[in-house]
Amino acid sequence: MSISVVILAAGQGTRMKSSMPKVLHEISGKSMLFHAIDAAKQISDDITVVLYHQAARIQKEIEAHYDTIRFHMQDAAQYPGTGGAMKGVRTKHGRTLILNGDMPLITKDSLLALTSGNADINMSVIRLDDPQGYGRVIIENDKVLEIVEQKDCTSEQLHTQTVNAGIYAVNTSLLEKYIPLLSNDNAQSEYYLTDIIKMAVEEGRTVHPVYVEEEEFKGVNSKLDLAHAEEIMQRRIKRSWMQAGVTMRLPETIYIDVRATFEGECLLENGVSIQGASHIIDSHIKAHSVVEDAHIEHSDVGPMGRVRPNSRLIRTHIGNFVEVKKSTLTGVKAGHLSYLGDATIEEGTNIGAGVITCNYDGKNKYQTIVGKNVFVGSDTQLVAPVTIEDDVMIAAGSTINKNVSKGELAISRVPMKTVKNFFYKFFGEK
Structure with missing residues (x-):
């Protein structure tokens, strides 16, 4: 019937x-x-x-x-x-x-x-x-x-x-x-x-x-009931994915959205949060990282990395305190302390510590395009909209607000200046 x-x-x-x-x-x-x-x-x-x-x-x-x-x-x-x-x-x-x-x-x-x-x-x-x-x-x-x-x-x-x-x-x-x-x-x-x-x-x-x-x-009638139901649902979700082959380190500390999916050999370390309809393939999400509505394939994230919605990481390393938002990174290394938003970054590119894409002018968001085999030195600001072509080197501490052509070195620094014996004049002779 x-x-x-x-x-x-x-x-x-x-x-x-x-x-x-x-x-x-x-x-x-x-x-x-x-x-x-x-x-x-x-x-x-x-x-x-x-x-x-x-x-x-x-x-x-x-x-x-x-x-x-x-x-x-x-x-x-x-x-x-x-x-x-x-x-x-x-x-x-x-x-x-x-x-x-x-x-x-x-x-x-x-x-x-x-x-x-x-x-x-x-x-x-x-x-x-x-x-x-x-x-x-x-x-x-x-x-x-x-x-x-x-x-x-x-x-x-x-x-x-x-x-x-x-x-x-x-x-x-x-x-x-x-x-x-x-x-x-x-x-x-x-x-x-x-x-x-x-x-x-x-x-x-x-x-x-x-x-x-x-x-x-169980009926859910209060915030306490809601929390208890969440615990039960999380146990079900994680049990199902572990039975399907996902490795979880200290699974009781991990959060997985019911819409998230996994393929292949995936490892989630303690404290990881997988939110939204994220799809993770053959990847390693390290401790205390957050992935939100993102696609991650043959990559590793963290520890303490954040991948925000509409991002795609393919064969990419995202290190600690790196945040990626609405960007596609293919074959990229970004080891630490960077913000990469509204960007497309291609194979073989290295993003140094402290690099940020300046994608927002207070009204609109703009794109940053970085080609293949680019070396972006530490503490560089890429002011969008900007295109960095293949085989480029960008010196540490540079602010890049114009396109850079293939094979060039881009450097934007105030010349270094020293004042002899300033320390002693400031603090007095000892």
């Missing part, structure tokens, strides 16, 4: 204490809602996101990354609660999976388990050693009988260790029948999705418990 997916993302998320919608907070470089959408897209071609709080902002973000998502704008003021969020939602397939947008750790395998079988409703449950504070799911003969809030539990029910994980796969015809019947006649005046379980049991429908791992079904 084909599956429709509804993702509930209408809540205000006040415990996040942020002006940003809760579901747009990022985990490993991607909004938590996008993690849920990505998992849903692996099993369904019919995905609806339910919105209310800051709906226009969330919809705009989703549409910038996905083109097949449908939206349902809910009036949560009139229909509060998880059941209220489902009011008026329509799906096209015979079975509907209801997810929460603040559960970014869910995987495809768990979603497939939740949607399998022939029960009228599959309900996710977790076994907890200490279920204190949770409503209990009462199960007999592998069927859910009821959900009992802790305050309503008998002394025997309090020993039950199965609790509701909040995800349901429901035959769509039943969902269309039960949702309009939900009532908010309760202490919170909310419409509870859990009430469909009670309706189904009373009608003799089959409600099947699907046991899931607590880690995957």
Whole structure:
């Protein structure tokens, strides 16, 4: 049977204490809602996101990354609660999976388990050693009988260790029948999705418990939860890449964006941060270096190097305290203390210590072009726009603000001057 997916993302998320919608907070470089959408897209071609709080902002973000998502704008003021969020939602397939947008750790395998079988409703449950504070799911003969809030539990029910994980796969015809019947006649005046379980049991429908791992079904409701989810996601990402052949030194100190990719023999030393959709091939990223949305191939970076977005390093050595921004370096050595921005530098060129490209005049950015086999002496400023042709030598301490032709030496210095015995005149004879 084909599956429709509804993702509930209408809540205000006040415990996040942020002006940003809760579901747009990022985990490993991607909004938590996008993690849920990505998992849903692996099993369904019919995905609806339910919105209310800051709906226009969330919809705009989703549409910038996905083109097949449908939206349902809910009036949560009139229909509060998880059941209220489902009011008026329509799906096209015979079975509907209801997810929460603040559960970014869910995987495809768990979603497939939740949607399998022939029960009228599959309900996710977790076994907890200490279920204190949770409503209990009462199960007999592998069927859910009821959900009992802790305050309503008998002394025997309090020993039950199965609790509701909040995800349901429901035959769509039943969902269309039960949702309009939900009532908010309760202490919170909310419409509870859990009430469909009670309706189904009373009608003799089959409600099947699907046991899931607590880690995957953690809801993110605070900045503390966000940090915990990040730790779990990072462990998954790094475990996957290490199993694929990436070497990591002290992996617990390394950060890798979920969008980053690796090929071949790659080594990441301690403290490395790989951000954005960086792609690294057969390269060595040394301690405490940062790579952001860059392509690095057969190269080494750092320690304490920084490669910023839209940079390409091929067969290049970037040493300590070197920053590269929006530049392409092929076969280059830049050992220390340099800034190379908006530049193209070709094979065999050596960049001395303290070299910078002066690429910004306060209004616009300009290009620096450096050819092959160029030697750029230490403490040189290349004032863009400027072109340095092949086989050029630039003397240390020069400011280059004009193009330099092939084979030339460029030197720009104030002549050195000395004053005899100045030290003694200044400080006095000793």
